[in-house]
Amino acid sequence: KNEVEQSPQNLTAQEGEFITINCSYSVGISALHWLQQHPGGGIVSLFMLSSGKKKHGRLIATINIQEKHSSLHITASHPRDSAVYICAGTSGGGADGLTFGKGTHLIIQP
Amino acid sequence: DAGITQSPRHKVTETGTPVTLRCHQTENHRYMYWYRQDPGHGLRLIHYSYGVKDTDKGEVSDGYSVSRSKTEDFLLTLESATSSQTSVYFCAINIGTSGQETQYFGPGTRLLVL
Numbered sequence: 509k510n511e512v513e514q515s516p517q518n519l520t521a522q523e524g525e526f527i528t529i530n531c532s533y534s535v536g537i538s539a540l541h542w543l544q545q546h547p548g549g550g551i552v553s554l555f556m557l558s559s560g561k562k563k564h565g566r567l568i569a570t571i572n573i574q575e576k577h578s579s580l581h582i583t584a585s586h587p588r589d590s591a592v593y594i595c596a597g598t599s600g601g602g603a604d605g606l607t608f609g610k611g612t613h614l615i616i617q618p
Numbered sequence: 619d620a621g622i623t624q625s626p627r628h629k630v631t632e633t634g635t636p637v638t639l640r641c642h643q644t645e646n647h648r649y650m651y652w653y654r655q656d657p658g659h660g661l662r663l664i665h666y667s668y669g670v671k672d673t674d675k676g677e678v679s680d681g682y683s684v685s686r687s688k689t690e691d692f693l694l695t696l697e698s699a700t701s702s703q704t705s706v707y708f709c710a711i712n713i714g715t716s717g718q719e720t721q722y723f724g725p726g727t728r729l730l731v732l
Contacts, residue, residue: 551708551723603712605651605663605676606721
């Protein structure tokens with residue numbers, strides 16, 4: 509059974525701080541997704557990683573396949589980054605659905 | 619915009635009544651998914667479909683059935699709703715080339731079973 513563990517569960521930081529959210533996953537997961545959900549809002553896909561590193565604006569996602577670990581970093585954090593960030597794993601190309609971590613509730617204070 | 623809609627967006631129903639949620643996509647993507655999201659559990663896969671009339675169970679399929687008679691529609695049915703099925707339900711589709719798929723989610727349906 510695929511498993512995904514995410515930490516921390518909750519994170520409060522000041523505007524401008526560098527944020528790191530961590531995700532570890534079980535054998536069998538071949539790709540990692542990072543998702544964002546604003547309060548009361550929908551779920552948006554940020555990244556899909558099977559190796560290396562991806563960057564989009566102030567967001568950076570990395571994955572270490574040997575250690576089965578992925579991180580999501582936010583540089584120069586802003587209150588609008590406040591949201592729940594969720595990592596999710598897939599196996600075999602992702603056709604059989606995602607296995608989710610429980611999410612990290614991030615609050616960026618001005 | 620991946621063109622996914624869900625209906626209804628909100629529903630209140632009573633225990634024991636049947637409920638059907640609809641997910642509609644406009645772009646003929648092959649794979650579709652139903653997830654539920656609950657505090658303390660996060661998101662969990664209920665059922666998924668890999669084509670018309672082709673469906674399979676996910677992690678929490680008990681009490682749910684699905685149907686896909688057309689590429690664009692994926693229906694989730696609660697045959698006899700229970701209070702434990704109060705949740706937010708998200709539909710999703712797989713988009714992208716093999717090995718580079720991304721999932722796009724619908725806006726969600728809030729279901730309250732009294």
